[in-house]
Amino acid sequence: PKQLTDEAAVLEGPPQLKARLLANENPFGPSEKARQAMVEAMSTSYQYPFAYTRELVQKIAAYEGVTPEHIMVEAGSSPLLQAAAIYYAQKGGAIITGDPSYRDLPDSAKDLSAIIVEVPLTKDYKLDLEAMEQKVGSGTALMYLCNPNNPTGTMLDTAKLKAFCERVSKKVPIFIDEAYIDYVPNPQATTMIEAVKKGQNVIVARTFSKLYGFAGLRVGYIVAQPATIKLLSKYAVGGMSISAPAIRGALVSYQDQEFMKDTLQKTLTSKEFLYETLKKEGYEYIPSVTNFVMFPLKMDGKRFVEEMARRGVGIRNWKFNNQEWCRVSIGRMDEMQAFADAFKQLS
Ligand code: PLP
Numbered sequence: 001p002k003q004l005t006d007e008a009a010v011l012e013g014p015p016q017l018k019a020r021l022l023a024n025e026n027p028f029g030p031s032e033k034a035r036q037a038m039v040e041a042m043s044t045s046y047q048y049p050f051a052y053t054r055e056l057v058q059k060i061a062a063y064e065g066v067t068p069e070h071i072m073v074e075a076g077s078s079p080l081l082q083a084a085a086i087y088y089a090q091k092g093g094a095i096i097t098g099d100p101s102y103r104d105l106p107d108s109a110k111d112l113s114a115i116i117v118e119v120p121l122t123k124d125y126k127l128d129l130e131a132m133e134q135k136v137g138s139g140t141a142l143m144y145l146c147n148p149n150n151p152t153g154t155m156l157d158t159a160k161l162k163a164f165c166e167r168v169s170k171k172v173p174i175f176i177d178e179a180y181i182d183y184v185p186n187p188q189a190t191t192m193i194e195a196v197k198k199g200q201n202v203i204v205a206r207t208f209s210k211l212y213g214f215a216g217l218r219v220g221y222i223v224a225q226p227a228t229i230k231l232l233s234k235y236a237v238g239g240m241s242i243s244a245p246a247i248r249g250a251l252v253s254y255q256d257q258e259f260m261k262d263t264l265q266k267t268l269t270s271k272e273f274l275y276e277t278l279k280k281e282g283y284e285y286i287p288s289v290t291n292f293v294m295f296p297l298k299m300d301g302k303r304f305v306e307e308m309a310r311r312g313v314g315i316r317n318w319k320f321n322n323q324e325w326c327r328v329s330i331g332r333m334d335e336m337q338a339f340a341d342a343f344k345q346l347s
Pocket residue numbers: 023024075076077078079102146150177179180206207208209215219220
């Protein structure tokens with residue numbers, strides 16, 4: 001059988017894998033309504049999607065209580081993370097981030113010569129806000145917070161984060177990557193869009209890739225001060241990057257309570273099954289508020305990924321705190337069962 005490294009496993013498509021648990025995707029989406037809207041959108045897709053893009057921005061703005069000028073949409077949140085990386089790196093200085101955390105923005109900025117200050121997580125695997133604040137200095141260009149954090153699946157205390165934003169955004173801009181916030185119990189009470197509304201120098205990134213199941217369709221956005229949106233828009237294309245079917249699909253998916261509730265329930269059922277599997281095999285795990293779970297391995301991480309891939313199960317490995325870790329994305333029950341079967345053979 002073919003041996004896969006974790007990088008290769010990420011690129012390997014569903015035909016090779018029984019369980020694709022490596023990119024924090026949502027196999028319960030896109031919703032039926034979104035699929036229909038996208039098929040219907042096809043016949044008029046010779047037209048540019050300006051009007052639908054505007055409608056999507058207005059819909060998000062109305063729900064969040066901001067103006068359309070506070071919002072920029074793109075083909076997923078990645079181009080917006082990239083835009084921020086370019087803008088803040090070219091200003092020179094340092095970008096403060098957690099370790100481990102999502103590396104996209106810091107890595108892009110590093111390629112452009114920014115200094116990356118990586119702050120280890122707390123003992124309970126959360127971003128260490130106090131330690132991160134202490135690193136802020138005159139040379140800081142940006143603070144990047146991934147909340148909930150990828151790859152640990154933990155989330156910050158909201159009151160603490162609010163106070164942090166209020167204090168720290170007076171000194172440096174804060175970029176909060178909320179890719180997984182739709183999975184937490186009350187996203188509206190947790191999002192830092194509230195800080196943007198109060199006029200703070202905070203940029204919030206959101207995506208349709210996770211809970212809405214749009215990873216392959218590509219729709220994401222940021223909410224920030226209109227002046228910041230103007231600055232960052234120089235480094236990304238914006239709405240023109242998104243295809244008409246994807247925008248039409250996003251329009252019917254956005255805040256579709258029935259679909260969201262159903263996906264959250266299915267995700268929870270699969271997650272509980274994973275927790276039970278790990279417990280049964282004598283493993284601990286970091287309790288997760290997201291659609292992925294991190295747990296400490298008892299063998300070499302690279303070998304574990306290869307052995308699992310050989311059994312048709314794609315997962316990812318990490319190394320931090322002198323410990324090898326595995327991150328399992330939450331999939332359908334048949335995928336979690338495939339994980340459990342393969343895992344039993346190796347643990
Ligand atoms: N931010 C975080 C924390 C992620 O985990 C991901 C993807 O996994 C992204 C951003 C990028 O997602 P997308 O470009 O699909 O919106």
